[in-house]
Amino acid sequence: MVRKISSAVIRRLPKYYRYLDELHQSGVTRISSHLLAQRMGFTASKIRQDLNCFGGFGQQGYGYNVDNLRAEIGEILGLNRSCKAILLGAGNLGRALINNFKFSRCGFELIAAFDLDPAVVGTEINGVPILNIDSLDSFVEEHHPEIAVFTLPSEVALEMAARLEKLGVKGIWNFARHEIRPASTGINVENVHFEDSLMTLCYMINDKKEK
Amino acid sequence: MVRKISSAVIRRLPKYYRYLDELHQSGVTRISSHLLAQRMGFTASKIRQDLNCFGGFGQQGYGYNVDNLRAEIGEILGLNRSCKAILLGAGNLGRALINNFKFSRCGFELIAAFDLDPAVVGTEINGVPILNIDSLDSFVEEHHPEIAVFTLPSEVALEMAARLEKLGVKGIWNFARHEIRPASTGINVENVHFEDSLMTLCYMINDKKEK
Numbered sequence A, B: 001m002v003r004k005i006s007s008a009v010i011r012r013l014p015k016y017y018r019y020l021d022e023l024h025q026s027g028v029t030r031i032s033s034h035l036l037a038q039r040m041g042f043t044a045s046k047i048r049q050d051l052n053c054f055g056g057f058g059q060q061g062y063g064y065n066v067d068n069l070r071a072e073i074g075e076i077l078g079l080n081r082s083c084k085a086i087l088l089g090a091g092n093l094g095r096a097l098i099n100n101f102k103f104s105r106c107g108f109e110l111i112a113a114f115d116l117d118p119a120v121v122g123t124e125i126n127g128v129p130i131l132n133i134d135s136l137d138s139f140v141e142e143h144h145p146e147i148a149v150f151t152l153p154s155e156v157a158l159e160m161a162a163r164l165e166k167l168g169v170k171g172i173w174n175f176a177r178h179e180i181r182p183a184s185t186g187i188n189v190e191n192v193h194f195e196d197s198l199m200t201l202c203y204m205i206n207d208k209k210e211k
Helices: A006-025 A033-039 A045-051 A066-077 A092-101 A133-143 A152-164 A194-210 B005-026 B033-040 B046-054 B066-077 B093-098 B133-143 B154-166 B195-210
Strands: A083-088 A110-114 A130-133 A147-152 A171-174 A186-190 B081-087 B106-117 B128-132 B147-148 B171-174 B189-191
Touching: A006 A033, A006 A045, A006 A066, A006 B195, A033 A045, A066 B128, A066 B195, A083 A092, A083 A133, A083 B195, A092 A110, A092 B093, A110 A133, A110 A147, A130 A133, A133 A152, A147 A152, A152 A171, A171 B195, A186 B195, A194 B066, A194 B081, A194 B171, A194 B189, B005 B033, B005 B046, B005 B066, B033 B046, B081 B093, B081 B133, B106 B133, B128 B133, B133 B154, B147 B154, B154 B171
Parallel strands: A083 A110, A083 A147, A110 A130, A147 A171, A171 A186, B081 B106, B081 B147, B106 B128, B147 B171, B171 B189
Antiparallel strands: none
C-alpha cells in the first residue's frame, strides 16, 4: 500500500528506525509511546501522531511492538531493497565512508568508487574497486547504480550532478561543501551539512556561558 | 541582549547563515522574504516569524539587508568567538576534517588532534599537531579546549565523553556511530548521523519508483 506521508514525518523516520533498532539490539520487545518519547526527546503525542500516519498503531496498555514497528519503518524507507551506489572521490572522507560506513543498513550496496589519482585507481578498499573517473559513464550505463555519493571537490560537484542525472542516476548523497539544488526534479539530493551541526554546538556552548 | 530563542529556530539558524553567506559571497546586498523563502524551501511567513524572533526585521518594500542579517545570525550563534577545539581519532574521517573542514567558519579553532597510532603521533596535519592520547588529560587541563570532535571508534566514545566532561570540556561533536546522550546537562552533544540522511535518500528514490 502506498500512502502519502508528509516530508516532515519522513525526515523523522530514520531517527525512529535508529532508536527502535537500538532497542531491538538490546533485546527490548515492546515500548510505550511515553518511554520512546522520553528517549527520543519528542512528546508522546507527537510519536503517536507520527506513527499513526502509516498505521503503526500502538495498543493501549501494551505500547509498540519494537520488532514490528522497526520492520515496518524499514520497509517504508526501502532499507531492504539493496540499491546500488557508487562513490566519487576516494580521498580521506571517501575512504572513511568506504571503510567504515554501513551502506547496507541504509538500503544500499556500494559497488565501486571513482577517483583520478593514479595512486589509488586500480586498488581496492574494503572490497570496493577504485576505478578511473574516465570510465564513469560506461560503468553507469552498464551497472545502473541508483545513487552516487559525492566526496569530491565542491568545484566539480554541480557539473558531475548534471552528468549523472543524464545517465539516469536517481539520487546524490552530497558531502561537498556547496549544497546541490537540482534544477529539475529528475534527481534527489541529500546534502550533508557538517557546518550546521557544529554551528548549533557553537550556539549551545556560548549560550550556557552567558547564563 | 540575551533573548530566549526556541530550539527549533536555533536549529534553523545555521541554514539561514549558510544561505545569507552564499548571497553575501555572490554580492547580493538585499533580499525579500519571498525570494529567500523560495531559495531555502521555507514559506515566507515562516522566515518572517523566525527572523522576528531575534529582531531581524525586514523592511516593507526593501526586504532584508543581507550583510546585517548574516552578521546578526553569526553573532547569535557565536561564530566570531573562536573557541578552542580538539579532535580525537586521526583516522580517515578525522584527517578529512583536519584537512578540509573550515572550523573557523563555525566559531572554532582546531588546536590539536589525538590518536594512539605511533605512525601518526608526533606528526602534523594541515598545521595541526597529532598528539598521543596519553597526554589528553594534561593537554586539556593546560589549554582548556571547549569542544572535542569525536572521530574515534564507537566503543570508546561514551567513556571518553565522561572523561572529557570531568575535565571541563563543554561540548562534543560526535561522528561515532552510536549517539551520545549525556547523562547530565553538563556537556552539550551534537551527534552527526550520516545514516539518517542516506535513509531519507533511500526513501526518496524508492518513492519515485513506485509512482
